[in-house]
Amino acid sequence: MPHNHTLLELSKKLRSRDISALELCTHFLDRIEGDTKLNAFITSDTERALQQARVADDALNSGSASPLTGLPIAHKDIFCTKGLKTSCGSRMLDNFISPYDATVVERLAKEGVITLGKTNMDEFAMGSSNETSWYGPVANPWDTSRVAGGSSGGSAAAVAARLVPAATGTDTGGSIRQPAALCGLTGLKPSYGRVSRYGIVAFASSLDQAGPIAQTAADAALLFDAMAGFDPRDSTSLDKKFEAASSSLEKPLKGLKIGLPNEFFDSGVDSDVGAAVQAAVARLCELGASAVNIALPNSAAAIPCYYVIAPAEASSNLARFDGVRYGYRTNDPVDLTDLYERSRAEGFGAEVKRRIMIGTYALSSGYYDAYYLKAQKIRRLIATDFDRAFAQCDVIAGPTTPTTAFKIGEKMDNPVSMYLNDIFTSSVNLAGLPALSIPVGFSGSGLPIGMQLIGPYLDEAKLLNVGHCYQQTTDWHRHVPGEFA
Amino acid sequence: MSISNQDVHHIARLARLGISDEEVEIYADNLSRILDLVAQMNDVDTDGIEPMAHPSDVSLRLRDDTVSETDHRDEFMGIAPASENGLYLVPKVIE
Numbered sequence: 001m002p003h004n005h006t007l008l009e010l011s012k013k014l015r016s017r018d019i020s021a022l023e024l025c026t027h028f029l030d031r032i033e034g035d036t037k038l039n040a041f042i043t044s045d046t047e048r049a050l051q052q053a054r055v056a057d058d059a060l061n062s063g064s065a066s067p068l069t070g071l072p073i074a075h076k077d078i079f080c081t082k083g084l085k086t087s088c089g090s091r092m093l094d095n096f097i098s099p100y101d102a103t104v105v106e107r108l109a110k111e112g113v114i115t116l117g118k119t120n121m122d123e124f125a126m127g128s129s130n131e132t133s134w135y136g137p138v139a140n141p142w143d144t145s146r147v148a149g150g151s152s153g154g155s156a157a158a159v160a161a162r163l164v165p166a167a168t169g170t171d172t173g174g175s176i177r178q179p180a181a182l183c184g185l186t187g188l189k190p191s192y193g194r195v196s197r198y199g200i201v202a203f204a205s206s207l208d209q210a211g212p213i214a215q216t217a218a219d220a221a222l223l224f225d226a227m228a229g230f231d232p233r234d235s236t237s238l239d240k241k242f243e244a245a246s247s248s249l250e251k252p253l254k255g256l257k258i259g260l261p262n263e264f265f266d267s268g269v270d271s272d273v274g275a276a277v278q279a280a281v282a283r284l285c286e287l288g289a290s291a292v293n294i295a296l297p298n299s300a301a302a303i304p305c306y307y308v309i310a311p312a313e314a315s316s317n318l319a320r321f322d323g324v325r326y327g328y329r330t331n332d333p334v335d336l337t338d339l340y341e342r343s344r345a346e347g348f349g350a351e352v353k354r355r356i357m358i359g360t361y362a363l364s365s366g367y368y369d370a371y372y373l374k375a376q377k378i379r380r381l382i383a384t385d386f387d388r389a390f391a392q393c394d395v396i397a398g399p400t401t402p403t404t405a406f407k408i409g410e411k412m413d414n415p416v417s418m419y420l421n422d423i424f425t426s427s428v429n430l431a432g433l434p435a436l437s438i439p440v441g442f443s444g445s446g447l448p449i450g451m452q453l454i455g456p457y458l459d460e461a462k463l464l465n466v467g468h469c470y471q472q473t474t475d476w477h478r479h480v481p482g483e484f485a
Numbered sequence: 486m487s488i489s490n491q492d493v494h495h496i497a498r499l500a501r502l503g504i505s506d507e508e509v510e511i512y513a514d515n516l517s518r519i520l521d522l523v524a525q526m527n528d529v530d531t532d533g534i535e536p537m538a539h540p541s542d543v544s545l546r547l548r549d550d551t552v553s554e555t556d557h558r559d560e561f562m563g564i565a566p567a568s569e570n571g572l573y574l575v576p577k578v579i580e
Contacts, residue, residue, distance in 0.1 A: 096564065097564060099557060099560040099561055099563075099564065100557075192540040192541060193540070193541050206538065206539045206540060232548065235545050235546060236539075236541060236545075238541070239546065298529060300525070300528075301525065301526055301528070301529045303522065303525075304522055304523045304524070304525040304526045305526060307519060307522060307523055308523055308526070315500060319501075322501075323566060324565070324566070324573050324575055325561075325565055325573060326561075326564045326565060326566075327566075328566075329566035329567070333576050334576065335576050335577075335578075336575055336576055336578055337501070338503075338576070339575060339576055340501040341501050341502060341503035342503045344500075344501055344502050344503065345502055345503035345504065346503075348502075353502055354512070354515055354516070354519070356500050356502060357493075357496050357497065357500060357502070357512060357516055358516060358519055358520075358523075360496050360499050360500040361488075361492075361496045361516070361520075362523075364496070364499060371523065371526075373536055374526050374527075374531060375526060376536030376537055376538055377531035377534040377535070377536050377537075378526055378529055378531060379536070379537040380534050380535055380536060380537035381529065381531065381534060383537060383540075414518070415515055415518065415519060416518050416519060416521075416522050419519075419522065430540075431540065432540020432541065
């Protein structure tokens with residue numbers, strides 16, 4: 001069946017005309033339509049997808065196709081899509097039809113990629129379990145009583161259940177890597193500045209990056225190469241040329257030095273998770289790599305630092321939702337203040353409001369130095385830790401998350417216990433580095449385990465190379481939850 | 486770090502977030518817990534450390550001052566909750 005194939009395999013089948021783009025598109029639309037358990041999608045777009053598929057078939061028949069032409073994917077509902085609802089998982093944008101496309105959406109469409117729909121997510125990307133979505137939680141295809149992770153939970157669940165062969169996500173503190181890990185997938189968070197943020201609803205502008213969630217590192221490379229690159233419409237986009245990451249996937253790992261931070265293997269990590277990651281490192285060593293112990297001494301401060309910087313930036317970014325120009329507006333406001341206060345109170349959910357409140361507090365008069373300035377100094381120390389580590393190694397490896405997927409509802413009562421999910425991922429965003437999560441095994445209860453590989457700034461090609469070589473000798477990435485096979 | 490009900494009202498006012506009386510206690514509890522987590526920053530000595538505002542230390546790019554966009558006024562106003570004659574409508578501000 002077509003859904004048991006990677007993007008690269010499907011690309012071959014499309015080119016050899018074993019299957020048409022229209023057939024492929026219809027197959028996946030049927031799977032999306034047929035699913036009643038996951039709640040992975042907020043919007044699916046049948047008419048437009050079928051139209052795009054017909055155009056792709058014309059290009060494939062006339063020989064003008066790119067390697068991506070005719071491949072169907074889904075976009076996280078944080079990417080603006082022209083003429084299509086872009087909700088960001090929020091009641092605030094439930095009625096928002098974007099008047100323009102995000103650069104990522106535009107670039108992939110130009111390559112002939114077909115958009116099947118928009119995936120569920122934590123509201124405004126604030127969450128680690130997809131439970132803060134206005135549209136309800138997303139279930140994990142490996143155990144539907146458990147979370148798919150977040151904030152890109154819909155994208156991860158959709159790919160894990162093969163409702164789509166791959167999807168886009170965004171990552172501010174772990175939102176691509178954590179759901180990829182909890183769903184047994186490959187997720188890439190690129191270096192800050194590599195992928196345009198234009199048309200992505202902003203959460204924390206100095207941390208947000210978009211990237212692919214896919215079945216394999218090779219598929220992630222294919223999408224990343226198409227998504228990345230200079231965009232004059234994003235003032236933080238890097239104006240540099242890069243070799244395609246896809247071109248160096250096969251590079252032998254001989255001589256590769258893998259740094260293992262003591263801080264990432266401490267007692268807070270589930271024993272199944274720690275053991276699977278150690279085994280994966282051992283496998284990489286069999287392929288020619290060697291492991292060295294390194295230190296990231298300020299790791300423990302990453303979460304506290306992140307929960308000042310991200311909410312501070314969010315409180316500023318989300319000030320734009322005022323009930324005046326677009327989005328939700330309350331009924332019968334008595335005056336302008338009432339319009340603002342009630343539109344925002346009714347349009348935002350609990351977690352978003354908490355973060356706006358924390359951010360507002362941290363930036364308010366008298367507290368700036370104690371919170372925001374202090375956090376910025378710690379951010380520097382965290383970035384410096386990574387610089388020092390990369391003087392000793394080429395990549396850093398550790399668990400993506402301390403545990404496997406937890407139960408829906410388990411952590412919703414205590415925001416702080418939810419925040420600790422991002423303990424190994426958020427420091428990467430603070431430093432602006434690239435990182436990849438790849439599946440490296442299953443827990444005793446059959447839940448996927450992810451290993452995070454962190455690279456030096458702008459070296460996503462190395463991460464994808466390591467991930468690909470690992471996947472050439474393992475088959476964790478080939479496992480599909482039985483119910484969805 | 487403990488946040489009082491009065492603090493909650495003040496922050497909500499700054500953020501233009503309407504809060505019901507029942508919610509105040511919950512916010513005070515939640516925000517206090519988050520600030521306890523954040524207080525772990527104080528374990529780190531940051532004397533003499535230069536703050537890092539952003540991952541790319543390069544200065545922002547400038548562009549030529551030329552027209553790069555066409556007029557999208559109707560599209561953009563079309564998604565507003567209330568507009569008339571090209572203007573956004575809000576409750577009366579000046580009596």
